Amino acid sequence: MDPVTIDTTKFRPVRKKPETALEKLEDTGLISTVLAARERKGLIFLTTVDQVFNWARLSSLWPVTSGLACCAIEMMAVAMAHHDIARFGMEIFRASPRQADLMFVAGTVTKRMAPRVKQLYEMMPDPKWVISVGSCANTGGPYHESYAVLRGVDNIIPVDVYIPGCPPRPEAWLYGVLQLREKIKNEGYGAKWGLNK
């Protein structure tokens, strides 16, 4: 069929008018579509609470200060004036993992460092997220063949977002952070504790 002759008005999706309170809320765009769908299926019960907590969590992700290698310098660059991660409320780098929400695995995870990275992750309180930054943390990168390097940090801890690059540019870094924010937006309240999977 000739694409020009297609009557596009026929294909316009007809949107249901919002009726329930949930649908109205969804219509405003304030809450996540994914969560609303889950709510409708009876998968979760705490949508509004979810929304509030998720918004709070994605708005105040405090990273733990743990630079491993080259990428840590770019982590500093992201936090500095030019790129300013503080715009997302993320400038509070906590030195103690007990007060952090997010771990940037920024750099090569060597065999010797691996148990410490794992320990650091375990010390963080739930809910917690991990962003694996750079080729080394993702897969081993240029050091894939080395005897002393772990081939990917996801071998030891769960990773939420991978950022490629060696090291990733700060823009890529910020994009990764935005991806994580998207992910958190669609999480259930109990998702991190395995309640509603």
Added chain:
Amino acid sequence: MMIANAYELIVYILTTIGVYEPINNIFMSFGLDDILKIIIMLVEIAILFAFVLVTIMFLTWMERKVVAMVQSRYGPMVTGPRGLLQPVMDGVKLIGKEDIIPEKADRWIFTLAPFIVFVPALLVFIPLPFGESLIISDLRVGLLYIIAISAISPVAILLAGWASNNKYSLLGAMRAVAQDISYTIPLALAAIAVVLFTSSLSTVDIVNAQAGTWFGIIPKWFIFIQPLGFILFLIASIAEMGRIPFDFQESEQELVAGFFTEYSGMKFAMFFLAEYAHLFAVSGIIVTLFLGGWNGPVIPFIPVQITSLVYFLIKTYAVIFFAMWLRDTVPRVRIDQLLNLGWKIMIPLALLNLLITGFVVTAGVIQ
């Protein structure tokens, strides 16, 4: 009619709009004489604490914005207009965090310590005059009360550091205690020099003594007759607050996070809040003692309660801004240098200041 404190102010307002008597009569008819008094007191305390908590939240936002300004950045921008909702989000997030108590920690003391830090931080506000008659209680030993209450927090910090069973926490706590003890003395001595002029420990009396001007231009603030005392008090109070350049209790680069290294979630938030409550309180005290409190030019047609509150807040925020500015500008001194400064320079100077003030007051040069 002279209104002494916030309680009387509320009673006055209620009487003016004509609801005090009927309500009181209802309670009186049931034989509950004091119930309205208690209700009003609870309300005023609730208002105070709500005000303080909102101020603390605002201060965390302000701190981040001031840092950003100094460092040519923007600071929080995404959450709310200009990032104003950032502190709310931080709070909600911290409520939803897992609360970890380390295996080897002393559970009870570990849990208790944040409360012991947080409660005195709020209690300090009771004798603080926010404005003409805007004071919860004009204690006759107000100044002494403030200094005494502030001295509780090192105990709690020591408890927190010890209970965490972590070497960094313990070191941070010991530093905090050493610092607080050595700086409370010059702090108190500098304050006493002011008291010599007013012959009263009541905060309201101190503020009232600073009303008026010399030659119509210079306000009669104690900063002008006690410049040395002001500087000593300022330095000592920054040390008491534990802010850069004297932030040994947490000193991130040395002791990870100091005495609250092991704290997470809401307990950590309480330390955080107490810190900012302390900042606000101490700035308020500096204003009360040296910067004329709520005194300022009278503006006609506006109730003096409102103008005085505005003057007080402007001055307090100026002091807070100074503390934040200092934090972003200077490095941290070393703990032994700090103690040297406290014992070898500040205390002798404070004593000298007291001595001179005594002579001046006795000779009657001023007043």
Added chain:
Amino acid sequence: MNAAEELKQALPASVVSTGMQVEKPLVLVKKEDLLEVAAKVKEMGFDHLSVVTGVDYVDRFEVIYNFFSYGKKENLVLKVVLDHEAPEVGSLTSLWKGADWLERETYDLVGVRFTGHPNLTRILLPEGWKGHPLRKDYDMSVEQFVTIGEDGEDIVSTDGSNLLRRK
């Protein structure tokens, strides 16, 4: 006359041969006499020990010391040849404190033992690592994992089951 020939004249019994490494005078020294020669080298004014290198030549090990003199602004290279079965040579830590870590590193990665070293332990790899990676016969197919023991020190094993998420 360069520093190498000077050294040969001073200690003819210890020096095997002299030569050049690109533009730097090179001296091949008997391994038994290394300490004696090094003391002489330091006396000659070579106060900066730049680097200690160990090379595995399959049939032998070579340890190369690069010196520099701040006073004379000259270079000097010492070389000792060790047999492959039991590579052992005297330690220079008593003369140059900077040799401490350099020798530990050479021991760690190449496996040359420095007799008389105060603390000859592994420096870059954890204690207990099997093999010396820079030897040509190092087995790259064996994966070694590190875990933390009770005292916070490293434990090396080939079993990564309590570290890895997927078995």
Added chain:
Amino acid sequence: METEELLINMGPVHPSTHGVLRFKLRMDGEIIKECTVVMGYLHRGTEKLAEMKTYLQFIPYTDRLDYISAMPNNYAYVKAVEELAGIEVPLRAEYIRVLTVELNRIVNHLVFMGSLLLDLGASTAIMYGFREREKALQLYEMLCGARMTFSYFRIGGVRDDLPDDFMSKLNEFIKDMEKRIEDYKGLINGNEIFMMRMKGIGVISAEEAINYGMTGPSLRGSGVNYDIRKIEPYSIYPDLDFKACVRPECDSYARYMVRIDEMEESLHILRQIADTIPKSEVVATQKYGIAPLTGMPYTAQTYFPRIFIPPAGEAYSRIEAPKGELGFYVVSDGTTKPYRVKIRSPSFCNLTAIPKMVVGLKIPDLIAAFGTIDVVLGDVDR
């Protein structure tokens, strides 16, 4: 009174160990009795990897040694290989090399200044340092498209010629930097608290510094006038007018000041290069090696052969990197891959002196002294 010694473990994840270094401290109260440095948490086996890669393939790995200043690493490695093979580098390439290395020295010292002040608790200096660093990185992006790991050097030259508007941008940067350095001096150098923290801390005498094998600005802070650019001149340094910055005080403050002075000297060098850079090729065009796949000798070409066989032999070559003497010991067995590459990293050798330096000091002093040694863990552990 009975006292107990306190054992404190700093790191490997600690805010002020600049990465993953670990100090084991035996303390008496707040006084350090003994300091043991534990390293290797970033040991990536670079030297072993060198034996598996061709000469050209190894260049990116040198970037990741001292990741703050990658250009000097590139330079030291290619210089060693060139010495080994006797390759002559075109003059313009030498100018570009020195330009990039000196620019990197400024970047390195900016990061040093920022992180030192951050370790001391002043959070603003690092923002200013990184603000200027960002401008220098824009220049690097024009050159090679990368911000940190450049891989810009090639054996026998550099990868590409300078872009057209590079020189004007460089001149802007130089003008800007001159003002900024004055700012830093005004903000930091005279600060009372800064002086209190730095003066007389981490003292190491000239003899000891030499004995411990310290090099670079850390050694010049002890009053030893030792700058490889001056003493063993390489490349175009003999033609340039600059001085080695030396301070006699031997303490942390001297080491800090040497670096601030060096930034000015580097700017001075950049200015001279911007004025006098000649026009020529940027890679060596002589015929080197044999193409192993075809067996045919290379013809003269505009780029250096990807697979390159230097003659069998060994060479040790060193340059003055921002952190000190950076040397590469390259052994060739006449194949396409190096037989052995040994990296003499300045951070590793300078760190040797730390345990000596900090005995009797306190933890804050350890951090100050360690900060002025300017260590990068990628360089220490390799």
